[in-house]
Amino acid sequence: MSVPQKGDVSASERKLLQIIAAGDVQEAAELLASEDYGMTPLMHAAYKGTADLCCLLLQHGADVNCNQHEFGYTALMFAALSGQHDCVTVINNFFSRARLEYYTRPQGLETEPKLPPRLAGPLHKIIMTTNLNPVKMVLLVKEHPMMIDAVALEKCYQVMDLLCEQCVKQQDMNEVLAMKMHYISCVLQKCLASLHKRDDKLDDLIKMLLKGRDSDGFPQYQEKFIRDCIRKFPYCEATLLQQLVRSIAPVEIGNEPTAFSVLTQALTGQMAFVDADYCATCGERGADKKCSLCKLAKYCSLTCQKLHWFTHKKMCRPVHVHSAELQADAPQLKELKEDESDLEMETANFLQALCLRAEEKIAAAGGCPAEQLDLDCPSTSAETNMLPRLRHDN
Numbered sequence: 001m002s003v004p005q006k007g008d009v010s011a012s013e014r015k016l017l018q019i020i021a022a023g024d025v026q027e028a029a030e031l032l033a034s035e036d037y038g039m040t041p042l043m044h045a046a047y048k049g050t051a052d053l054c055c056l057l058l059q060h061g062a063d064v065n066c067n068q069h070e071f072g073y074t075a076l077m078f079a080a081l082s083g084q085h086d087c088v089t090v091i092n093n094f095f096s097r098a099r100l101e102y103y104t105r106p107q108g109l110e111t112e113p114k115l116p117p118r119l120a121g122p123l124h125k126i127i128m129t130t131n132l133n134p135v136k137m138v139l140l141v142k143e144h145p146m147m148i149d150a151v152a153l154e155k156c157y158q159v160m161d162l163l164c165e166q167c168v169k170q171q172d173m174n175e176v177l178a179m180k181m182h183y184i185s186c187v188l189q190k191c192l193a194s195l196h197k198r199d200d201k202l203d204d205l206i207k208m209l210l211k212g213r214d215s216d217g218f219p220q221y222q223e224k225f226i227r228d229c230i231r232k233f234p235y236c237e238a239t240l241l242q243q244l245v246r247s248i249a250p251v252e253i254g255n256e257p258t259a260f261s262v263l264t265q266a267l268t269g270q271m272a273f274v275d276a277d278y279c280a281t282c283g284e285r286g287a288d289k290k291c292s293l294c295k296l297a298k299y300c301s302l303t304c305q306k307l308h309w310f311t312h313k314k315m316c317r318p319v320h321v322h323s324a325e326l327q328a329d330a331p332q333l334k335e336l337k338e339d340e341s342d343l344e345m346e347t348a349n350f351l352q353a354l355c356l357r358a359e360e361k362i363a364a365a366g367g368c369p370a371e372q373l374d375l376d377c378p379s380t381s382a383e384t385n386m387l388p389r390l391r392h393d394n
Contacts, residue, residue: 046087050087055090064091093268122140122141134209134226138205138206142201148200212315230248
């Protein structure tokens with residue numbers, strides 16, 4: 001059987017989207033159970049790199065482990081075969097809501113469930129995220145006021161611990177998912193600790209995670225927090241834990257690779273910050289706005305820029321200031337006299353070439369104007385009014 005081309009759109013996919021739009025869950029489930037030339041709709045979506053459709057199909061009950069294809073391929077194999085990294089990430093991080101909802105019902109002699117049903121949705125959203133930035137996870141908690149509660153957070157992190165244990169002890173042990181559950185539990189416990197310190201809106205926690213080192217803006221607290229999360233993983237014999245420790249332990253805090261980038265690659269398969277289009281605040285991919293002053297820091301929204309400004313302003317300087325400093329530090333050419341030696345001539349020529357290259361870099365740094373957004377910063381405080389406007393990153 002020939003593998004379909006990436007540009008093909010199967011009739012089952014079109015029909016499935018129509019059924020989902022109409023809200024007919026039963027018919028959608030029946031279609032998902034069918035095959036199109038040996039491939040399920042999820043396999044088609046994975047092969048062609050349609051990550052959003054993969055996510056949608058999984059949310060509506062598509063069997064992620066189905067291998068009824070002629071050659072025994074799964075959707076994950078199809079995504080890997082065609083190099084669809086986003087689809088690989090979506091499939092690898094899929095977690096059935098049904099597994100979580102098991103804890104919303106009393107089991108055995110329990111008089112009440114371990115997880116209140118109202119918390120299942122918000123917690124499942126956190127579990128399904130592929131953005132492991134702790135700031136992003138705290139923001140997801142803040143999206144649901146019912147979670148900013150000591151009892152709710154305690155129940156949520158306890159369920160995460162149970163799921164972590166389940167992933168390790170199940171027959172087909174899943175160390176990656178176990179580490180992710182443990183990491184989420186650590187973030188929720190940190191949120192709970194902040195509530196106990198009267199940080200009712202978790203704003204102080206976000207500031208701690210974002211606070212940058214004075215010398216270069218590196219978020220030391222965030223790095224130490226992630227390292228501590230990994231260190232506390234309760235299953236010391238896990239191969240994944242040993243790999244993470246070997247990758248991170250020799251690295252001095254502030255150097256590459258960061259604990260966040262190592263953890264992200266291990267759990268999602270993505271190289272964090274390779275493309276430099278990630279939000280400086282929450283780590284969201286596809287940040288298309290940048291600080292209009294330094295043109296270096298990128299953000300996904302004005303909200304994220306406001307959250308980051310308290311620490312970014314220490315490092316933020318307009319491009320022309322950077323250029324002036326480069327020019328001031330550049331070696332100066334000297335006048336050559338006719339009686340100078342050939343070595344001196346060669347040295348002077350070498351320095352001149354260095355200067356020319358420095359000038360080219362200076363010109364390139366300021367040579368990419370971007371359209372400024374028509375967004376006015378809310379005048380909630382004098383500091384907020386000093387925020388530079390975001391610019392589209394074209």
